Amino acid sequence: MLSTGALRAHLLAAGLAGPVATAREASLRSYRLFAARDPRALIGLDPEGAWGQRELLALMSDRCGVSADPGRTSGHDVIDPERTLAALLAFAERLAAVAQRGAPLLLGTGHPHRLLGFYAALADALSAAGCTVLTPAQGHCVDITTRFGLRTYNLDYVRGVALVREPDAGRPGREPGAHTHSPLPVRTVLAAAAEAGGPLPELVIGDHGWVCGAGQLGFEAIGLADTDDPALFVGEAEGTVSVVVPLDDAVRSHYYGPLTRYVLNRACLSQ
Structure with missing residues (x-):
């Protein structure tokens, strides 16, 4: 069993927490866009509060551990590993709760190159525990606006x-x-599930628009987020999103393996 101390050491060694690769400039740009209600930063969330750049920086300092100094405008951001560990425990508690009920759930990622293995292991374990892993809208088309059109x-x-x-x-x-x-994929999936007469997920697990889009529609959602993803943390602060784990979401895929084992063990889902 991976101890908390061993996982903390891994988070730091792998760059998942501590000084991370995410540039401070990228995070601050995301906060500016979010404060301006730019859809590229809202990623499906419709925040209730008036989140200015200072409020966002204070929130991200509280939830992630980034510097709260607005004068720090360059270099790499920092994620407090203690905040990551605490969020992983809360994440595991939500998994355990749905597993005990055998509840239907949905998993989705906007980071398949890095995080697919993490979510797939959760899907395998939850399915083995009796949960229905939903797969509606397979093959459906989704039109997404990107910087390329x-x-x-x-x-x-x-x-x-x-x-x-x-x-x-x-x-x-x-x-x-x-x-x-984009939140459009999760909206498409949930609409297809509803049109088919259900079942609908009791929990959505993922990142980016999968979490914010589902949470905004009233589904319980938990996920992972980097320092340049303020929408998920705003959603958590306002109660739209249940749990957000702060970490670098773009390191090598195998670095997430110890997190998978830790979460499944804490959720009593180890196979």
């Missing part, structure tokens, strides 16, 4: 985890899915 993606599932692919992604050598912050 409007792009059409296809919804797909890998080991029970939803993601979007470019239409030609079936070619050999292509990555397993596209990176996206």
Whole structure:
């Protein structure tokens, strides 16, 4: 069993917490966009409060451990590993609760290159515990506005985890899915589930728009977020999102393995 101390050491060694690769400039830019209610930063959330840049910086300092000094405008951001550990425990508690009920759930990621393995392991364990891992809207098209213009993606599932692919992604050598912050995929999936007469998820697990989009629609949602993803933490502060784990969401995929084992063990879902 991975101890809390061992996981803390891993978080720091892997760059998941402590000084992270996310640039301070990128985080501050996201806070500016969110304060301006730019959809690229809201990623499906419709915040109730008036979140200015100073309020966002104070929130992110409280939830992640980033510097609260607005004068610090360059370098790398910092995530407090103690905050990550505390959030992982809360994350595990939510998994344990849905597993005890055998509740239906949905998993989705906008970071399939990095986080697919993490979510797939959760899906496997929750399915083994009696939960129904939902996979509605397989193959449906989703039009997403990107910096390259409007792009059409296809919804797909890998080991029970939803993601979007470019239409030609079936070619050999292509990555397993596209990176996206959009809430449109989760809206499409939830609408398809409702139109089919259910079941609907009692919990949505993921990141980016999968969490904010689901939470805004009234579904319980938990997930992972980096220092440049203020929407999830605002959602948590306002009660739209249940749990957010602060960590670098773009390190090598195998670095998330110890987190998977830790969470499943704490949730009594180890296989």
